[in-house]
Amino acid sequence: MKEEAGVRISDAGHDERLRLEPILEESFEGWYLRHSRSTLYVIPTVRVAEVDGKAVGLAMLKSLEGGVGYVYYIAVARASRRLGLGGRLLDDALEHFRGLGAEAVYASVENGEAAALFGSKGFVKTHFGEVVSTYGLLRALGMYRSMLVVPGEVLLRLELQWGQGSSRSSSRA
Numbered sequence: 001m002k003e004e005a006g007v008r009i010s011d012a013g014h015d016e017r018l019r020l021e022p023i024l025e026e027s028f029e030g031w032y033l034r035h036s037r038s039t040l041y042v043i044p045t046v047r048v049a050e051v052d053g054k055a056v057g058l059a060m061l062k063s064l065e066g067g068v069g070y071v072y073y074i075a076v077a078r079a080s081r082r083l084g085l086g087g088r089l090l091d092d093a094l095e096h097f098r099g100l101g102a103e104a105v106y107a108s109v110e111n112g113e114a115a116a117l118f119g120s121k122g123f124v125k126t127h128f129g130e131v132v133s134t135y136g137l138l139r140a141l142g143m144y145r146s147m148l149v150v151p152g153e154v155l156l157r158l159e160l161q162w163g164q165g166s167s168r169s170s171s172r173a
Contacts, residue, residue: 007085009092012048012058017041020048020058027075035148036060036073043072047092049085056080059089061096064143066135069097069105072148074117086117094121098160105158108149115154123156130157 012020017040024036039060040046049057057080060072071093076085097105107123109115132140149155 006051007056007088008050009047009088010050012046012055014041016048017046020046020055023055023058023075023077024073026078028073031150036075039072045096047089047096049076049089051080057085057089059093061093062146063097063100063102064106064146066139066143067101067103068135068143069093069100069102070147071105071107071118074114087120090117090121094158094160102160104160106143106147107156108147108153109156110153115156118156118158121158123158125154126157127155131155 020040021037024033024040028036043060043062045061045063047059047061048055055077057074057076059074062070062072064070071090074086074089074093076089094105105123106126107118109118128140128144131143134140135143147155
């Protein structure tokens, strides 16, 4: 659990995820809403941001093979937007993946606010060819199969930095 300026970020267990659906309903529509709802119940890690015990945002995260993280969704309730919660959830996600010893984190987003948020944290555009050249064809295919990249979105990558005093965990997801 992490608490900063009245915002508490913690893991959401499978039994408490139903209460997060209204955030998805305010954040997505159409295919994205349907997919985010179904993903909410099967994804291994959901981090929830709460203010005064009320869920106001969430991040859905998954570790891919070989020490790579993937951010599926970040969503913030309409009334809590423009308060920096998306950035806090993304920072928390990066900490989560660092704690697992991840080397890189990927996300696929539409251009606009989401791309700007990820760009502000150092994510850069990449593409399948770069994933192949980094990890090899078979590993890249396995990773891409786990990612959600739909037409109209861009694939983003952040190489995690390991500064002095930090160490990688030997645990790989």
